[in-house]
Amino acid sequence: MDEILKSDRLTHLKYDIRGPVYEKSLELESQGYKIISLNIGNPATFGFDAPDEIVHDIILNIRNAQGYSDSRGLFAARKAVMHHTQNIGLPGITINDIYIGNGVSELIMLSMQALLNEGDEVLIPTPDYPLWTASVAFCGGKPIHYVCDEAADWNPDLIDLESKITDRTRAIVVINPNNPTGAVYAKSVLEGIARIAERHKLIVFSDEIYDRILYDGTLHYPIAKMVNDTLCITMGGLSKNYRAAGFRGGWMIMSGARHRAKSYIEGLTLLASMRLCANVPTQYAIQTALGGYQSIKDLVIPAGRLYKQIMLAYNRMTAIPGVSCVKPRGALYIFPRLDLSQFNIADDEEFVYDLLTEQKVLVVAGTGFNYLDKNHFRIVCLPTVDELTIALDRIEAFLESRRK
Template sequence: MRTFSKSSKLDNVCYDIRGPVMDEANEMIAKGEKIFKLNIGNPAPFAFNAPDEIIQAMTDNLRNAQGYSDSKGITEARQAIYDYAHFKGIPVESLNDIYTGNGVSELITMVMQGLLNNGDEVLVPAPDYPLWTASVTLAGGTAVHYICDESSEWYPDLEDMEKKITNKTKAIVIINPNNPTGAVYPKEILEKIADMARRHELIIFSDEIYDRLLMDGVEHTSIASLCPDVFCITLNGLSKSHRIAGFRVGWMTLSGDKSRVKGYIEGLNMLSSMRLCSNVPSQYIIKYALGDYTKTDDLLLPGGRIYDQREYIYNALNSIDGLSAVKPKAAFYIFPKIDAKRFNITNDEQFVLDFLREKKILLVHGGGFHWEQPDHFRIVYLPKLEDLEYSMNEMRDFLKDYKQK
């Protein structure tokens, strides 16, 4: 039986998720050039304001938030998270199994630092949210990327996942709903992943930050709800769903069999205490944000801005010769495919750089999400409809004569 202990070493690895495209964009901005950004999932710059009650809740509690909290978070925040987790079917046993964080990103780094020793492996999806790979690397581990299949709605390729498990594998990461594809995994897929983790005695890390940004009547299932016998860490937060990315408010819940991970949990408690606590003013808004589990944001319904912009970008991309895209079911990203042979593309980063230089529009190349083939890029469809229309007209014009040199 596998056992897990808190990690004893950290590899001194520096990982830059920005790269030369972002560096060039910043240089262009510094020179006074106007860059149109389709690269980052931050709702605020695109006039998506936080709900009024969220701002009011933080304002009303500022005087209560002047000191440190418990390292895992204030009781009322963890109680709200506990209640939400049980609504989702996640079998969290107590408030002690809940940790608040300065966004999910901080917690991703923390869970990997607590788990991995040099040479340990973690299965991470391709494409992925790149911080997962970076955090595995920083902790001294190796991110082994399993393929998500574009021809099957971007669902994980279970055969590929299975064959990449070795005696060094410690965990499986899933991102559901997915960034950058917008895929939402069906229950049947999640049950098979849970069974895989069970058979190989692996931890499951489930990044569910977009679980309230669903469209088309799609329902989200938390994998932890399907395997109460498997140790799972489920990560979530408010940055995207409540348009408060700058407030840095996230959390994680521990569930399942903890008998083999006692040393790991000790490590998590130590790491949690070392940063004293997460942002206390933001903790006070969790209760208000999670108050209505069943409400669907009007922005995600037909006629709502996110829904309509999703419809536009999906249809526009598929109308451009040489591009195709799977319709996302959640979040606000789309991961289109470009015909690499048609445009002689051997370097997707160079393609994005060429587009930036000619059209002053910033995208992210597929390789930034650990997609190995030079044939994808990500678009954030948060900008207003007229701006998306402009960007797609520019893309159509750019591709008319483009050949990579």
């Protein structure tokens, strides 16, 4: 029988967070090995529960959630997102500027499907959260990576960004706070991106799913407040700030020059209708999540669990000669750099593979985030201090075993 082939569109797509090394970890687990998995930013699997109030309100409303909703989302959920825009000082957002999705992931894909023609270019940071690159490529677009500068706390390099604009460029993607680097961008840099986008009439897509996971008093500036003369689309969701990744809830806010994007918005609405609606039980959690007490605050203060874990990982890694790391300001990750001249390690991929097979610790290589230098890796800092300490001990032992 002829082999059933996958679509050609998938040929160059990759998503290494659940890629071949992850498959190897599953194989090792099936052989009875216990793997410490530091590859996926999934809070629930590390004992982070969604706030009780969210779980309670979904249960309470489950009977009301049996039918499809409006394809853009339930009124109350969208109204809650609208109030959120008012609270952060973003004026003029109406309920029809807001779409609810099955997580930010679905909205990333949907927003690219509605936008791109064959060969259209989208500027994406390197390193990036790889779904952006994959979605652009899947939709026939060309991901063009602009540099985030490690020497400038991983802020985007505006000169590099602007130099990569061509007559095919349609949009700039911003991921702030950033996965994998933990950077939270400076206000002046965001202003710079907004001006570049306006000058070249590019859409700004801002993925702000970690906007409340901030350390050491770091402030987050929503770029939507700086973009007036072009379209801006901001995405947020329940997965990280509210530790409810499995509920698959996200939203998309359109701001700026919507009047010049009628056709695109029509396209977004059409695609949202074709998938009928986002899952409705989860939509009942959005109002509860966005209003009232924000329990994430307790986790990111110096006495908080997330803060202790991420700083432990940062301090331990930077104490190893030959390893450096920019201090994370937000999100759930550190992105250390290996000075490969000090170790018998060829590149990041060999590092993650050998670390897995020898020490049973799973991390993701920097190249999995479309980073060109093959000398970084990402650690998910969600395990408890005790479990993280075991993993960090093993990473250290592995590096010592490879030291030149």
